[in-house]
Amino acid sequence: MKEEGSAACPALFEDQDFPCExxxxxxxxxxxxxxxxxxxxxxxxxxxxxxxxxxxxxxxxxxxxxxxxxxxxxxxxxxxxxxxxxxxxxxxxxxxxxxxxxxxxxxxxxxxxxxxxxxxxxxxxxxxxxxxxxxxxxxxxxxxxxxxxxxxxxxxxxxxxxxxxxxxxxxxxxxxxSTVTERWTPGDSEEEQQTGHDSDQIRRKRLDLKLLDPVKDICALSCSTHSSHGGAGDPGQYHALTVMEWLDVPKVSGGEVRLLRIKNPWGRCCWGGAWIWSGAGWSSVDPVCASDLQARLSEGEFWLDEDEFMSQFDDVTVGYPLSEDGHLKSIYTGNLLKHNHQLLGRWIKGHSAGGSRNSSSYSSNPKFWLKVCESGEVLVTLLQHQKWRNSDKYVQVPLENDKNTKHQHYQAIALHMWKVEKKRFNLTRLLSKPPCTSTHCHAYEREVVLRTQLQPGYYLLIPSTYQPQAEAHFLIRVFSSSSISFSALKSPAPSLPLTTDGEWETSCFQGSWVEGRTAGGSRNFLSHWQNPYFPFTVFDEAVGTSGVNVRITLHQSRPETDLHPIGFHVYKVPEGKCEQTAAREQDPVANCTPHCYMQDISLDCSLPPGYYIIVPSTYHPDCSANFTLSMARRIHRKVMKSQERLGRAIQEVSHISVMQS
Structure with a gap:
């Protein structure tokens, strides 16, 4: 029974959001x-x-x-x-x-x-x-x-x-x-053996301790086993350990041996290699040095040499060092990446979830401008938010039912970057060329990292999921040793429906709802016809195609914390009739309602040939905002596809710790 609090002895805090249940x-x-x-x-x-x-x-x-x-x-x-x-x-x-x-x-x-x-x-x-x-x-x-x-x-x-x-x-x-991490593989990478043409990128995935020498005392390093190796010192299946330090120790016979001190979170030693207390390895170094190294060991720690480390562990996680003022330090060059920016983004089904470069809708993915003012090292990361549904301030519940699928919490994601010679460019032509740098394959990681040296100029950066129509929120972070600016493209690209036959022609219209003038509200109000309207035509060439032939997306230019409920109606205009008059006399042939508090709403239509108008609106009159109306119509042209595949980087194993007696 709980004691009642008093003025002299007030009751202690009990967290109702995370109860003792x-x-x-x-x-x-x-x-x-x-x-x-x-x-x-x-x-x-x-x-x-x-x-x-x-x-x-x-x-x-x-x-x-x-x-x-x-x-x-x-x-x-x-x-x-x-x-x-x-x-x-x-x-x-x-x-x-x-x-x-x-x-x-x-x-x-x-x-x-x-x-x-x-x-x-x-x-x-x-x-x-x-x-x-x-x-x-x-x-x-x-x-x-x-x-x-x-x-x-x-x-x-x-x-x-x-x-x-x-x-x-x-x-x-x-x-x-808040750092950036990369996961590397000790020894030869299977991925490298199979995809040698991507060697520059894959080489980063193979651990080289020499590369980390400049930051070895300040970077975070962890090693993991994915399966039992069956040795006497086997730490068990799916277990993660910490690399506390490593150093080059002179050998009595000449040369050096690199030793690493490993901490096991179980709090007990679990290794039986050459560098245990009575191991044969210690006879190869000076006894005073050996005694000093052994004295450094705390409970649960052990030494091993580089060869043992490379052969016994399957995965190494490297965390970039952070200075006291929050600046990242490159693990490749030791450069301080003092310039940094971050932007939130989202892949939205039917609007900006374009999928990989294999898909004709790739160009509808979110796009970002990176302006590099002077040559330098640039690090770009794409971090997706776990697929949670918030049930209160903290507690999170997975969106999926309890299927326990391997990658149920993440999409396979990638980053691609193109050098743009002028800020005005032909997007289709640009995307038909190979990117100047990329993460090469989509990976089921929470965060993927792109690191490169860039010359001054403009760069177009496109984050994508492998599957089209895969929804997720994400954060893009950019760190650089030189001055940069980073921004999202202000005019969202129109959404392209997914198809395997034909191509889609897109149009973008900018508009405004202005209080007292063009903010007419929904059809519930007589002022509805004050809203802006946009005409379009469905041509005869669309006849014979099955399914959707028009997709319309409405984007309101307001922060997500202050959205209006928005929707739109599509009216067919008979030949020879005035657009507004004809629309008032008939019901819409399609609509995207009820009005929703969303930044983007979309509608797929299957419309016969004819002349139409779109009337976008807020629910209530006199709600001012700028908006973009995007429309895609199917046409008959073949699409050239990029043969992009899901790389082996997605074959991850969770680090499950199995307690052993």
């Missing part, structure tokens, strides 16, 4: 923690130990130790926060009242980088326990609780603890630091 623990009970139902008690730190604190005095004991939850991918990212006080302060704002402080209220605030900005998450400090001990992640010090509380805040962000089971280190690193 099974709903906060389990999503669909599909993971091994489902067997814990009924055994978990929620306790505050002062109920677990006598003198709780966020951090221990000995920083080595502040590192994360994994519990019964398979979130090693998240804990690897937590490890890097301890190496950077300014990043740690971002995630866990300092000076929050702790236990024993008169200001302590039983709550803590955390911040996560989401969709381009830092999002605050507040939790209470009641933590899942079994037999009065934390059952999920903790610190090596039993009286330090920053990891357990951060894990709870991250679980709240995702909807439940169970939704942290299995994930990518790269995603957690971005959420905790």
């Amino acid at each position: 099974d709903s906060s623990l389990f999503h669909d009970s599909s993971t091994p923690i489902a067997r814990l139902q009924g055994d978990i008690a929620w306790l505050r730190p002062q109920e677990i130990c006598q003198s709780p604190s966020l951090f221990p005095t000995n920083i080595n004991l502040a590192h994360a130790k994994q519990g019964l939850l398979g979130d090693c991918w998240f804990l690897c990212a937590c490890t890097f926060l301890l190496n950077s006080q300014h990043l740690l302060n971002k995630v866990l704002p300092p000076d929050q009242p702790q236990w024993g402080d008169s200001r302590y209220k039983g709550s803590f605030r955390f911040c996560f980088w989401q969709q381009g900005h830092w999002t605050e998450v507040t939790i209470d400090d009641r933590l899942p326990c079994i037999d009065a001990s934390l059952c999920f992640s903790c610190c090596h010090s039993p009286s330090a609780f920053w990891v357990a509380l951060l894990e709870k805040a991250y679980a709240k962000l995702h909807g439940s603890y169970e939704q942290l089971w299995a994930g990518q280190v790269s995603e957690a690193l971005v959420d905790l630091t």
Whole structure:
């Protein structure tokens, strides 16, 4: 029974948005923690130990130790926060009242980088326990609780603890630091062997530790196994570990051996290679040096050499270093990428979800201008938002039913870039040429990265999904060592219906609803006919084609936070009649209603030959806004297609941590 609060002893905060119930623990009970139902008690730190604190005095004991939850991918990212006080302060704002402080209220605030900005998450400090001990992640010090509380805040962000089971280190690193990450393969890449003509891009996917030498002390590095190798030191299937440091050690016989210190979030050593305590490798280096290196090991850490590292791990995640003022540092050149911009975008079915270059609708994808003012290194990333439906401020539920498909949360995405000689250009002609640089293949990644050296000039950047009509929100980030400007194309390209026969001819019209003049509102109001109208003709050549032959899209130029409800009607005009008069006398032949609070609305039509007008409107009269009306009509011309394929980069494996006794 809970004690009633009083003025002398106020009640501690209890988070109603993330309650101490099974709903906060389990999503669909599909993971091994489902067997814990009924055994978990929620306790505050002062109920677990006598003198709780966020951090221990000995920083080595502040590192994360994994519990019964398979979130090693998240804990690897937590490890890097301890190496950077300014990043740690971002995630866990300092000076929050702790236990024993008169200001302590039983709550803590955390911040996560989401969709381009830092999002605050507040939790209470009641933590899942079994037999009065934390059952999920903790610190090596039993009286330090920053990891357990951060894990709870991250679980709240995702909807439940169970939704942290299995994930990518790269995603957690971005959420905790706002950095950019790349995933590389140790040793020879299978992808490189099969697609040698893309060697410049694929070479980036093959790990070369020499490349990282200039930033090895400040970049984040994590390694993962995808399957059991069956060796004596096998860390298990689907497990992520942290690379704490690496250094070149002189050998007694001459030359050097590169050694890497690895931390296992299980908190125990799991390796049996040549560099364990009694391993044969230590006899090849000076005994004093060997003793010093062995003394550096904390609980759960071990050394291995570069050959072992390359052969035993399947995946390496590299996080770009961040300066204290938030600037990215290139892992390729060491350059500080001081100039950066970011823009939100969206692929909308029927309007801007054009698919890959294989599709005739590719040109309808969102487009962005990149102006490079002077030569420099440029990094562009495309980060798609996970396919969640927000049910409240934090809790998130997948859009799909519980099918547990491999890539249910992400689309396969890519970036392509073209050099444009003049700001006015023929889009069709430009897109028929190969891009100057691209990510080459679409990948089921949350974020794809394009890095290149660019000369001054204008560049057209097009993000795309592999499948046409695939909807998602995304964020494009651009980082550069030299001055740049970045903007979205102001006039959205018209949407093109998907087809395999013929081509589509498009037209764009700019218009305005002006209060007291042309903002007539919907057909419910007599002023409806004051709205602008736009004539078009469907020609005889469309006869004989089946299905849709006209697609109309209306885009209002207002921020998504201040949209009008919009719609439009299509009227057929008999020959010899005045457009407005004829339309008033008959019902529309097609309409896009009811009016919706959306930036873009679209309608597919199958119209016989004839003369028509489109009347776009807001629902209420006198709602001022600019708009763009795009129309596509099917014509008979063959389309030249790009033979683009889904690359092997999409064949990902989640890093699932399997607890072993």
